[in-house]
Amino acid sequence: MGRLAVAVIVSSWVIPISILVNRTVPDPYMDEIFHIPQAQQYCKGNFRSWDPMITTPPGLYYLSLAHVASLFPGMFCMQAASSISDVCSTAILRSTNGVLAVICSILVYEIIICLRPGLDERKATLYAVVLALYPLHWFFTFLYYTDVASVTVVLAMYLACLKKNYLFSALLGALAVLIRQTNIIWMLFVMCVGVIDYTLAHRKYNMQLDDSDVSVGKDTQLASNKGVTAGSNFRKRRLGSAVDTVNHSIPRKSAPSATRSSGWFDEIQDILLKSWHFKWELLVSFCPFFVVLVAFVAFVYWNGSVVLGAK
Structure with missing residues (x-):
């Protein structure tokens, strides 16, 4: 069980149903009448051609080119195709999804394991397979749409952020926006998740340092108390007052008040205040996300709209 099991199980229905769909509907279906001819233009190297009815960026077509290029050597050796454009059939382009x-599905499995490391491997495999059967995702698996590619890249971006690889996550975010421009919202979501995790991780580290300082202080007090022999009551009172002074000087963690932890807005305010203390570290770590965001805003300003073609 694991990644391989998830891949085998999902492939066991993707392959036969894809064959069935291509036999039943061999020609472009619904919005495929726009996407497939556009991808075929890219396969011919005509990157300046653009159908004005297409409203999404060409990210899916670039992924399809990579997929077709990986298949071309084998098909060329089998004399099934003499050029890349010959490989760009409807069935091959659909197989990209x-x-x-x-x-x-493998990314879903990895995210489940990352979020719940104590989860049994069989349960994680089952959850990943069930999520792969999500109706909308399942339906578009067998057609040439941007949905599956969009979800896959967004999940890869999220997984990279969970593993604290923020640069790679931002690059995947740029690719996600290149597939479907509304993914900029998901990129911002992933960035916020990363900022919160970064802030909470550093706060936990600082709390551990405080706890270690407190324990060292207590050990020092115990050692001092053991070294003191029986003496006058005056000396005992002095020792007791000194210990009390040390105890009062040691910073103690106060339990969060019910008012502070009860409200959702209070939690947000608490996170924002703590994030402000790490503003420079956060700026350096998450700078790639801001670069993608600025580039997207510049594109919208230049294009006059979020959509590309028919407005």
């Missing part, structure tokens, strides 16, 4: 669906 089939491959991405398998990758997506």
Whole structure:
């Protein structure tokens, strides 16, 4: 069980159903009448061609080119195709989403393991397989749409952020926006998750340092108390007052008040205040996300709208 099991199980229905769909609906279906001809233009190297009815960026077509290029050597050796454009059939382009669906299920498994490391491997595999059967995701697995590619790249971005690889996560965020521009919202969500995790992790580290300082102080007091022999009552009172002074001087963690932890807005305010203390570290770590965001805003300003084609 694990990644391999998830990939095998998902592939066991992706492959036969893809064959069935291509036999039943061999021609472009619904919005495929726009996406497939556009991808075929890219396969011919005509990157300046653009169908004005397409409203999403060309990220899916670039992924399809990579997929087709990986298949071309084998098909060329089998004399099934003489050029990359010959490989860009409807069935091959649809298979791009089939491959991405398998990758997506593996990413779901990895995210589950990352979020719940104590979860049994069989349960994690079952959860990943069940999520791979989500109806909307499952339906578009067998067609040439941007949905599966978009979800796959967004999940990869989220997983990279969970593993604190923020630069790679931001690059995947740029790719996600290149597939579907509304993914900028998911990129901001992932960035916020990363900021919160970063802040809480550093706060936990600082609390551990405080706890270690307190324990060292207490050990010092115990050692001093053991070294003191029986003496006058005056000396005992002096020792007791000294210990009390040390105890009062040691910083203690106060339990969070019910008012502070009860409200959702109070929690947000608490996180924002703590994030402000790490503002420079956060700026350096999450700078790539801001670069993508600024580039997106510049694109919207230049384009006059979020959508590309028919407005």
